[in-house]
Amino acid sequence: MAELQPISAALEALLADVTPLGAERVPLDAAAGRVLTDAVNAQLDVPPFDNSAMDGYALRASDAGKWLPISQRIAAGSPAVPLAPGSCARIFTGGEIPDGADCVVMQERVTQHGDQVLMPDALPVGDNVRRQGRDVHQGELLLAAGERLEAAALGHLAGQGITQVSVRRRPRVALLSTGDEIVDPGTPLKPGQLYNSNQPMLKRLLENFGAEVVQRVSVPDDYAQTVKLLTQAASVADVVVSTGGVSVGEEDHVKAALESLGQLDMWKLAIRPGKPLALGRLPREDGSEARFVGLPGNPVSGFVGAWLFLRPLMGSLLGCSALSALPALMATANFNTSTGPRQHYMRVALRFSEEGVIADAFEDQNSGVLSSCISADALAVIDPHQQIEKGTPVRCLWLQR
Numbered sequence: 001m002a003e004l005q006p007i008s009a010a011l012e013a014l015l016a017d018v019t020p021l022g023a024e025r026v027p028l029d030a031a032a033g034r035v036l037t038d039a040v041n042a043q044l045d046v047p048p049f050d051n052s053a054m055d056g057y058a059l060r061a062s063d064a065g066k067w068l069p070i071s072q073r074i075a076a077g078s079p080a081v082p083l084a085p086g087s088c089a090r091i092f093t094g095g096e097i098p099d100g101a102d103c104v105v106m107q108e109r110v111t112q113h114g115d116q117v118l119m120p121d122a123l124p125v126g127d128n129v130r131r132q133g134r135d136v137h138q139g140e141l142l143l144a145a146g147e148r149l150e151a152a153a154l155g156h157l158a159g160q161g162i163t164q165v166s167v168r169r170r171p172r173v174a175l176l177s178t179g180d181e182i183v184d185p186g187t188p189l190k191p192g193q194l195y196n197s198n199q200p201m202l203k204r205l206l207e208n209f210g211a212e213v214v215q216r217v218s219v220p221d222d223y224a225q226t227v228k229l230l231t232q233a234a235s236v237a238d239v240v241v242s243t244g245g246v247s248v249g250e251e252d253h254v255k256a257a258l259e260s261l262g263q264l265d266m267w268k269l270a271i272r273p274g275k276p277l278a279l280g281r282l283p284r285e286d287g288s289e290a291r292f293v294g295l296p297g298n299p300v301s302g303f304v305g306a307w308l309f310l311r312p313l314m315g316s317l318l319g320c321s322a323l324s325a326l327p328a329l330m331a332t333a334n335f336n337t338s339t340g341p342r343q344h345y346m347r348v349a350l351r352f353s354e355e356g357v358i359a360d361a362f363e364d365q366n367s368g369v370l371s372s373c374i375s376a377d378a379l380a381v382i383d384p385h386q387q388i389e390k391g392t393p394v395r396c397l398w399l400q401r
Contacts, residue, residue: 004270007308007343013265014279014291014309020319021169021238028157031149033210034167035318042142043160045133050097051076053128057110057117058101059088064123070115074098088117097129104128136160146319148210171317173206174215174233175199178226178245178254179297182218197299197370198243205306208401209314209323211239219245219254226253230261234282234290238317241310244297254278254294262289270384272342273367274301277309298367304345304379307399326397331380333392335361339382347376348396359396 023037052058052074059068063086071087074080076094083089083100091097091104102125111118136142142160143153149165157165182196183189196218203213214236219229226245233240245254258264258280266279278294291313295305307326315323331350346365351358359380362372378396382388 004268004275004342005266006270010266010269010277010279011309011312014293014313015316016265018291018313018316021171021317023166024169025164025166028154028163028165031157031165031167032151032154034149034165034170035210035320036143036145036147036149037166037168037319039145040142040157040160040162040165042136042138042140043162044136045138046136046159047130047132047134050132051130052091052093052095052097052104053130054104054106055092056104056106056128057088057119058083058091058095058097058104059119059123060101061103061123061125061127063088064119065121067116067118070117072098088119102126102129146321148320148322168210168318168320170210170212171239171314172214172237173211173239173241174217174237175202175206175213176217176219176229176233176240176242178219178221178242178252180221182244182297184218198295198297198302201299201370202241202243202295202302202306202310205303206241206310206314209306209311210318210320211310211314221245221253223253223257226257227261230254230257230282230292234261234284234292237290239291239293239310239313240282242292242294243302245294258282258292258294262292270342271304271308272339272344273298273365274305274308274345275342277301277305279309296367299370300347300367300373303370303373307379307397308345326379327400328395328397329357329378330393331357331359331378331396333361333380333388333394334358334390336389337361337382338387339384341384343384344382345379345397346382347372348378348380349375350377350396350398357396359394 068088070090071084072089074089074091074095080096080098083098089098103123109120177196181193183193185195242254245252255278262282264280269277274296276296280292281289282292295302312324347362348359378398380394380396
């Protein structure tokens with residue numbers, strides 16, 4: 001019997017020699033979720049000029065406590081003129097601070113009579129003023145290469161007037177589902193058949209990980225067809241992902257087909273769920289290779305395997321370190337369990353309380369119970385040969401959706 005391999009060895013084999021994919025330029029409004037290939041430096045100060053943090057009056061702090069005439073009105077987007085000595089300017093949030101003014105008093109704090117305003121005493125210089133360059137200075141690093149462009153980063157780029165960015169090409173992934181018993185939703189079920197829950201689940205996870213699913217194929221329990229469809233998938237994809245067919249049954253042909261076509265890097269891991277997981281490479285006609293990840297057919301095994309293996313693989317192909325490892329936190333177990341020779345990844349829900357973070361395990365941890373993944377916040381990592389009781393600290397990997 002082949003020795004079970006540790007997760008660390010499997011990740012090392014999976015990511016060996018992986019290099020980031022090429023670049024492409026896309027419009028900023030199509031760049032959500034993409035990964036920058038190059039650092040971006042600021043072209044402008046943000047904000048580009050001193051402006052008011054609220055509706056009120058701009059003045060010199062030395063004129064605090066005085067009655068001052070209103071010499072101008074400054075709305076956001078309107079130019080300001082230098083402030084006349086001994087006067088104030090009616091100003092609105094975002095309005096440009098006029099030369100000569102050094103603070104803003106909120107409108108609720110003044111007394112107005114006609115075009116004269118009584119200012120409160122003791123106004124500090126800089127009060128309610130957003131200074132030019134407070135957020136970003138021209139020429140400094142705005143975003144680093146490898147940054148994934150989510151909401152705030154997109155806003156940061158737009159604030160510089162940027163309309164196009166250079167991003168990594170999305171990894172192309174082919175999804176293969178094996179087994180005569182697996183049919184697509186919408187097809188009438190025959191005795192012994194199951195609907196394919198893995199494909200839509202993995203497609204969504206892969207897209208969240210930054211990939212583009214370019215092919216979805218059903219693979220019958222036939223060795224020759226398995227070889228043919230793996231070859232076709234490798235020709236169009238950077239990564240080929242299969243579900244099922246990697247165990248030792250007579251109808252499990254994926255492992256044998258992979259070995260006949262390319263290279264099997266790892267098989268049978270010391271992991272629960274997901275022991276029969278295969279990692280390897282498939283050759284292409286041009287001499288390059290497609291990475292292969294063979295996930296078990298049980299849907300929970302596929303779900304866990306996607307987070308542990310597909311996410312860091314997509315991160316390496318995208319040059320995005322944020323995808324390389326799931327963020328970890330310590331929690332207090334609110335469950336009892338024990339492990340054998342395999343490392344267990346338990347689906348847990350996290351509660352944040354005054355006592356700290358509490359991990360509640362789903363009662364049924366069977367690899368076929370996909371409902372446990374819907375509300376799972378994290379995977380509690382239980383090392384081999386461990387006895388965990390309520391109150392024990394456990395390391396949890398946060399599932400960032």
